[in-house]
Amino acid sequence: MQLTTSFTGSRGVRYPAPDVARGFMLLFVAVANVPFWSRVPTESAGTFRASAADAWWVFVRTLFVDHRALPLFAMLFGFGLMIMINRRIASGTRAYLQSLPGVDAGHEPTAQEESWAREQATVDARRLVRRRGWWMLLFGFVHGIFFFGDIIGAYGLIAVIFAGWLSRKRYTALYTVGAITTLVAVGLQLMMGPASSGGGDGPPDVTALPWAVSNMLFWAYGVLIQDFAAIILLCAVVGARLADTDIIIHPERHRGLLAGAVVGGLALAVVGALHSALTNVMSIPAWPWDVATKEFTGFAGACGWLALLALYAGGPAPDGRLTGLRRIASAVGRRSMTVYLSQTILFGTIFVIVPLLVTGERLWLGQAAAALVAVAVWLVIVVLCVVLERGGRAGPFETLLRTAVARSERKRLRPAPPSTSQPADARPGAVPAG
Incomplete structure (x- = not known):
């Protein structure tokens, strides 16, 4: 499958900012969503006491994420x-x-x-x-x-x-x-x-x-x-x-x-x-x-x-190429749905599926530790996106959505153009016959 570069003009110039922003933004989303998976038991239940690292991390997260x-x-x-x-x-x-x-x-x-x-x-x-x-x-x-x-x-x-x-x-x-x-x-x-x-x-x-x-x-x-x-x-x-x-x-x-x-x-x-x-x-x-x-x-x-x-x-660079973190973030950003859904798959595996199979209980982490897990998950998905980028392939969920949208299209009756009822030589710019 040939990947179509996002945000390109007719000459194929790559505009990196939207995709780079989307790639880094997905790291913020992972950090913001991981507390849903690692919601710690309350201190009143006697099962967890928040650490100073947890408190200060939540302080930073509240300000910026x-x-x-x-x-x-x-x-x-x-x-x-x-x-x-x-x-x-x-x-x-x-x-x-x-x-x-x-x-x-x-x-x-x-x-x-x-x-x-x-x-x-x-x-x-x-x-x-x-x-x-x-x-x-x-x-x-x-x-x-x-x-x-x-x-x-x-x-x-x-x-x-x-x-x-x-x-x-x-x-x-x-x-x-x-x-x-x-x-x-x-x-x-x-x-x-x-x-x-x-x-x-x-x-x-x-x-x-x-x-x-x-x-x-x-x-x-x-x-x-x-x-x-x-x-x-x-x-x-x-x-x-x-x-x-x-x-x-x-x-x-x-x-x-x-x-x-x-x-x-x-x-x-x-x-x-x-x-x-x-x-x-x-x-x-x-x-x-x-x-x-x-x-x-x-x-x-x-x-x-x-x-x-x-x-x-x-x-856009003169040669249309990106390097370093910009290239990596762009690869992630152009596969945003795959990255977003993959976060759920990995979070579910880490916090629910594997712990239940091994210990019979979900994994509960403090806020700071959960944030580190979120960063690690994002990095794993980054590797996946870089591999897809090198192979010139779109993300699997982007491909699935694009295919579903295309195949569900239904033909519609379109009105005739306004000139069809006029003779060809009556239209402005038409060349008279003969």
Whole structure:
């Protein structure tokens, strides 16, 4: 299978920033998700006492990772979705224009025909995004059976619902809905107060239900409410808008803007999460607005991380090649679904399957040790991605999704071009017969 390089122009120039950012972001996601698998028993039960290393690691993670990794993931999802839409509309418009009668004879398409071709291509792009969204929902559902913190389903829901607005670039409407869902989510968290932070490191106690059923219920809740009705929609829209600019694909042209986003975004994120982080290392009570503040400033943190990673990746090299960590991170980033799902497979193996087979009990680790496991898991998957890169192969889950989307496409009746009812010599630019 020949791998198509992501984010390339007609001359094959590689724009590394989106893929490099996605590759490093998946390390943040692993670190953010591992507490779901290693949720330690409470100290009150007499089975675990948090160490100073655990407390200080959670302090750092709260400032820079929690509620920052997934918004960054959402931005890059929106960016990639809009890149796909733009490419589909551009290639589809050319194909429809080439299908017009008389084009091979040198007849120039009219303005009406060009408008028709672009409209048909836009409809095709909308159908592609929506079809892809439905498949992502299915992937997310299956993944959610094993890991209820799945985010693929929420992204699929965004694609299904907003495919039309995205393909027609109705950003005002998208920003409005994104801002409303963000404000509603923050408002709900303010109303719930400290109670809303209880599920941050794992699922509530649902021992009365089979694990698969409880996971599916929590997955559905997360997709419909916790994830969708939060800041990820706004982040996805911002990412889509960035795809219509050169800020990310040519970060070398916007160093001042991106540097300001790094300083301002990460500083605001740290300030917003500081009090919540301090509760892990100091004997101070949580504030009712801690969770809401972390959630809201997570958007700023995601912007800061994206800007920093884009600056690190830089613009396209003259020879189109990447070296060192950039090459490795790009290989990971272009296989993001495979990496994300592989994390679940490895976490499940390490924390559940092997320990149950060997000792009959799950593996429980402290927060700091679990983070080291997350880094190790990411490194193992990095090796897999580098091997796939050298072989010129896409990730298996990307291939599966692409195949499913392509094979589920259904032909549609398209309206005739506006010029078909006119004689050939009546169209502007047509050559009279004879």
